[in-house]
Amino acid sequence: MMIHTALFRLSAPVFVLLAAGAAARTLHVDPAGGAYRTPAAAAAEASAGDVIELAPGVYGSGAQTAEDGIRSRVRIPAGVTLRSREGAEVTVIDGAREVRGVRMMSGSRLIGITVRNGTASAGPEAPVTARSGGGVYAAEDARILDCVIVSNAAGMYGGGIYGGGIERTILRDNHARRGGGAAYAELINSVLYANRAEHFGGGAYRCDGVHCTVAGNIAEFGAGGVFEGTWENSIVMYNRGAHGSRNSLWAAFVYSCSDPLPRGKGNIDEAPGFLDPAQRDYRLIYPSPCIDRGAFRDRVMEDCNGTPRPLDGNNDGVADHDMGAYEYLHPSADTDNDGVRDRVEWGAEQ
Numbered sequence: 001m002m003i004h005t006a007l008f009r010l011s012a013p014v015f016v017l018l019a020a021g022a023a024a025r026t027l028h029v030d031p032a033g034g035a036y037r038t039p040a041a042a043a044a045e046a047s048a049g050d051v052i053e054l055a056p057g058v059y060g061s062g063a064q065t066a067e068d069g070i071r072s073r074v075r076i077p078a079g080v081t082l083r084s085r086e087g088a089e090v091t092v093i094d095g096a097r098e099v100r101g102v103r104m105m106s107g108s109r110l111i112g113i114t115v116r117n118g119t120a121s122a123g124p125e126a127p128v129t130a131r132s133g134g135g136v137y138a139a140e141d142a143r144i145l146d147c148v149i150v151s152n153a154a155g156m157y158g159g160g161i162y163g164g165g166i167e168r169t170i171l172r173d174n175h176a177r178r179g180g181g182a183a184y185a186e187l188i189n190s191v192l193y194a195n196r197a198e199h200f201g202g203g204a205y206r207c208d209g210v211h212c213t214v215a216g217n218i219a220e221f222g223a224g225g226v227f228e229g230t231w232e233n234s235i236v237m238y239n240r241g242a243h244g245s246r247n248s249l250w251a252a253f254v255y256s257c258s259d260p261l262p263r264g265k266g267n268i269d270e271a272p273g274f275l276d277p278a279q280r281d282y283r284l285i286y287p288s289p290c291i292d293r294g295a296f297r298d299r300v301m302e303d304c305n306g307t308p309r310p311l312d313g314n315n316d317g318v319a320d321h322d323m324g325a326y327e328y329l330h331p332s333a334d335t336d337n338d339g340v341r342d343r344v345e346w347g348a349e350q
């Protein structure tokens, strides 16, 4: 009876998959000679539950046409995961400024991949989807994890990413009319810098964020950092926008750091204390006012690097979440009282 109970608790798509006897497969892609040479070739044969795994390399050939008529380097079918074997540093999907990087259908996932030089810039007569999401255009329930989204462009919304849920991802040097980094997405533990919008939202346009760092973005019209959305446990600082809205316009903030001081609970407007912003290193230095000043979020128990949250960043015996994408490791703190200091336990010191 226990087995029946467990089965009935499974979500509908998983149950159908099991009932049909379908086995999830892993499709290996390797430019030097795997079963598939391009992500597109593997994606064309993948179905829900399958995993497409990329060997290290730069994937700059092959393309698929998506429903909106524009081509992407790869279109991930519904329910399929596209992931790298060895991480985003060594695994790149390159749009070569000719095609969009990745189109993601419902329930698909993109894990540990760099997406660069994608473009979605069809003419003004084309549907808005064909002009949005230069790096990635994602269904609302698609998930992007541990990726780097760099130097992509869109004619309308979301130069880096349009849509989806984004976690532990760096978005930098992307460009769009609205939402240089991202548009209409949910962001967690992600860093957005050096993105640019011609109009509103240099970093993000109509996104919500938790534990994000948004800095050094530009909007030529307004809202250099973020336009609209709700930002929690986040840092939105040092962005540039015209018309008196450097960091944000019509956005809501809770337990966040921005300037001018936003209305709302727990917000601060002090200098966040970045480690080396000139070198785009937005980790916190002691005594940053963002350390141990965020609110508890039970959905977010790690940071952008996978370091656990919350840690006791000011060594006062109480562990609280930090604002921004990175949790600070205090040199003397031992948050879990096991005799091993946090810095040693989480790899910042030998």
Ligand SMILES: [Ca+2]
Residues within 6 Å of the ligand: 291, 292, 310, 311, 312, 313, 314, 319, 320, 321, 322, 327, 328
């Ligand atoms: Ca902390």
Ligand SMILES: [Ca+2]
Residues within 6 Å of the ligand: 334, 335, 336, 337, 338, 339, 340, 341, 342, 345
């Ligand atoms: Ca410890």
